[in-house]
Amino acid sequence: MIGLAPPAYDPAAPAAAETLPVGGPATVRSYVRELFRRHRRAFLLLIGVxxxxxxxSMVGPYLLGDVVENVSDGSRELHLERTVALFTLALVVQALFVHQVRLRGAVLGERMLADLREDFLVRSVGLPPGVLERAGTGDLLSRITTDIDRLANAMREAVPQLAIGVVWAGLLVGGLAVTAPPLAPALLLAVPLLVVGCRWYFKRAPSAYRSEAAGYAAVAGALAETVDAGRTVEAHRLGALRVEQSEQRIREWTAWERYTLYLRSVLFPVINxxxxxxxxxxxxIGGVFVLRGWIGVGQLTTGALIAQMLVDPLNIILRWYDEMQVAHVSLARLVGVRDIQPEAGDxxxxxxxxxxxxxxxxxxxxEGVDVLRxxxxxxxxxxxxxxxxxxxxGKSTLGRLLAGIYGPRTGRVTLGGAELARMPAEDVRAHVALVNQEHHVFVGSLRDNLxxxxNGADDAELWAALGAVDAGxxxxxxxxxxxxxxxxxxxxxxxxxxQQIALARLxxxxxxxLVLDEATSLLDPRAARHLERSLARVLxxxxxxxxxxxxHTAHDADVIAVVENGRISELGSHDELVRADGAYAALWRSWHG
Incomplete structure (x- = not known):
């Protein structure tokens, strides 16, 4: 089959800059098996129902085939009352169990989706802080929103429906083999076309959907970055450039969208x-067999009805398997955090x-580019x-090393002789805290934020903390x-x-x-000076x-370290460095006048 080629450019290219990996096949299979184990009883019950x-549902074709067989044989006793009663009973039973199938399938899907969301959140929160700091905004945003949305439909419907479709198709084929054995091989005539079409489609679909998802992440990243830096974009008149970059990424993303649509436009006619x-x-084939007397008309009727009934389960399998290709990519992106080894610590x-x-x-x-040397x-x-x-x-980078956020490539950073990189993250946070320019106010009460x-601090302690940072x-x-x-x-x-709330938490x-990374930078100089004096008593x-x-923060310090080009070029007190008339003295004169 020859048709539309995949885009020559690769919108997945931005993924090379991602710090959160995409899960490999082994990781995805392991997680799927884990989900099945968690919900084994629910799956078995769904399959049983x-x-x-x-x-x-196969009672109707069997009864109708029996009636046709009797008519063809010239029988005068058709027992229509019994046939209608059995058919009605089968319909009622089928309706009841179909209702249970849909209900239990929906409940199972929601429970698996809830597990997936919780697993992703718990695993993400447990990642090393440095990994999350380096993660791109667009990548994180697209995983927790778009990928979850795509998986929601798969978890709610695709997984239960695939299980239903496979069982349904298997039982129908088995029913055909029992009621009209000579007709069962006739189904094999359609297998080559189905296999060729599906192999062609599923060979191309996973990578195409993966590139489509990465393209959307690139679009989300460009838009989020532009919005976050809106004032900078406006101040430097970068609007046209940012729009052009966003449009380029949108064009790349939509090219992959068109390509995946083309793949489906080939698959669906093959299915029909x-x-x-x-x-x-x-x-x-059944007609020939009837004419030769190898099977009866009733068997042909039953076989034709069962063959017609195969349309629904095959549609379900192929439709939702296609949906699972999209879901597989999203699932791989979500469980990719499992490939990141958490900080073990000793x-x-x-x-x-x-x-x-x-x-x-x-x-x-x-790799190969040192910020600090x-x-x-x-x-x-x-x-x-x-x-x-x-x-x-490299000031902020050095501060994060001293706070245990990052570990050095070579050399050692120790606290009381113990390497921070080898200590469990919880122990490091109990001894060292970092407060930087970036902070977050969570939705909730002021008390909850503090x-x-x-946890467990009483109101008096909360007010004391607010008062210590002039927020009372x-x-x-x-x-x-x-x-x-x-x-x-x-x-x-x-x-x-x-920022005061962040300092009150501290x-x-x-x-x-404590490592304070420009912790008062958002306050005006007078307020910042007052706050730092208040903090001095607390600290x-x-x-x-x-x-x-x-x-002026440096002026009050016991020791000043001047960082230039990734190295400490000067070290000493304020008076010593001013007398040395080096880099710090030049900074002091330019700032102090």
Whole structure:
């Protein structure tokens, strides 16, 4: 079969930049087997009820064939009353069991879909923080929305319907073999066309649907990025460029959409031709057999009706198997997180102290490209260290290494002599906390947002934490105070207020070592200065590593580390570095005037 070729370009190309992988065949099969094991009883019950429904549906053709056979033999006693009564009873039984099949199939599909959603969320939350930080917005968004939506239909209907269709078709073929054995081989005449058509289609469909899904993820990523950076796009007059990029990705995505539509436009006529061949072969071959006296007219009637009934299960199998091709791609994208090994950690690795040490650390996000090189830094317990330097120098990356978010490529980052990379993530978070410019206010009450940091804290502790970050006044002014709904759909908080909530969580978490990555950058200079002074009282005695956005933060630090081009170029106190008249002194003069 020759037709439309797949697009020459590959909209799946953006997938190369994804950090969340697509699950391989082994991962998908393993997860499917796990789902079947969880719902084994429900599957067996569905198949059992479906078997009874199909068996009841074959009573009608058998009774009609018997009547036709009697008529053809000239019998005067047709027992129509008994035939009608049995036929009516079979219809009632069939209707009852078909209702149960649909009901139990829908319930089974919803339960499997709920399991899938929960498994994806639980697995995603358990991934290493660095993996999620590097994941593209469009990829994450498309997996949790589009892929889930595509799987919803498959889980609700495709899986139960496929099981129903396979059982249905098998029972009908078995019924034909029992009631009219010579006609059963006639079904084989349609097999070659069906096999060739399906092999042609299913050889191309999985990769096409995979590229279509990746193309949609690229479209979603481009749109989300443009919306998120709307002000930057407007300020730099990048609107036309962003529109052009989005349109290009849309063109690539729609090209794959057209190609998958073309594949279906070939498959469906093949299926229709198969139905015609099945029925015609049974009638023609059966007619010859009747004329030769090898079978009766009643057997031919029963066989023709059963052959006609095969149309529905074959349509179900092929239709939903096609749907499963789309679902398989989405399922592979969702269970791909299983291919990422969670941070195992070693429970026996315990810090013996609070000193933080980076020893000859090299780190990079891409293979062979180091962002940090030959970095060594010692942070004494209770001291305050400021990381300063130009944008892109590696300050935030170093802060994440010290917080245990990332592990070094070479070298060691230790807390109390224990390597952070070897400690379980929960233990690291109990000792070290990171607060950066990015923060989130969850939908819910102000109290719920604060309790994320320490579940079980009472109202007095919550108010104390808000007061420590100068958020007490506006929080008490809310209509329901701590019970006020905030976030999307609730009270809209300013960026500064959201940042104060993030800092209040930090106070509640009460770690002994803090990494503040420009944590007050969204506040105006006066408010930021006041907030930092308030925090200074709360953080007294704790180790603080601050990525300094404003140099007055560095001025107050015990030690200042100047990061340039991935290396620490200067190290010392504010007065020492000003006297040295190096990079820090130049930054101080340009900022302070």
């Amino acid at each position: 479906n078997t009874l429904a199909v068996t009841a 031709a198969t139905h015609i061949i099945v029925l015609c072969s049974v009638l023609m 429970d026996s690795v315990r810090p013996e102290g609070r000193d933080v040490l980076a020893d000859d650390v090299h780190f990079g996000y891409l 030959e970095v060594s830094l010692s942070v004494r317990p209770g001291s305050r260290v400021a990381l300063v330097g130009p944008s892109g120098a 309790l994320l940091a320490r 006044d506006w929080a008490r002014a809310l209509e329901d105070e701590l019970d006020t709904e905030v976030g999307s759909g609730g009270v809209a908080l300013t960026p500064a207020q959201a 106070v509640l978490a009460d770690p002994h070592t 007294d005695g704790r180790t603080v590593v601050a990525i300094a956005h404003r140099l």
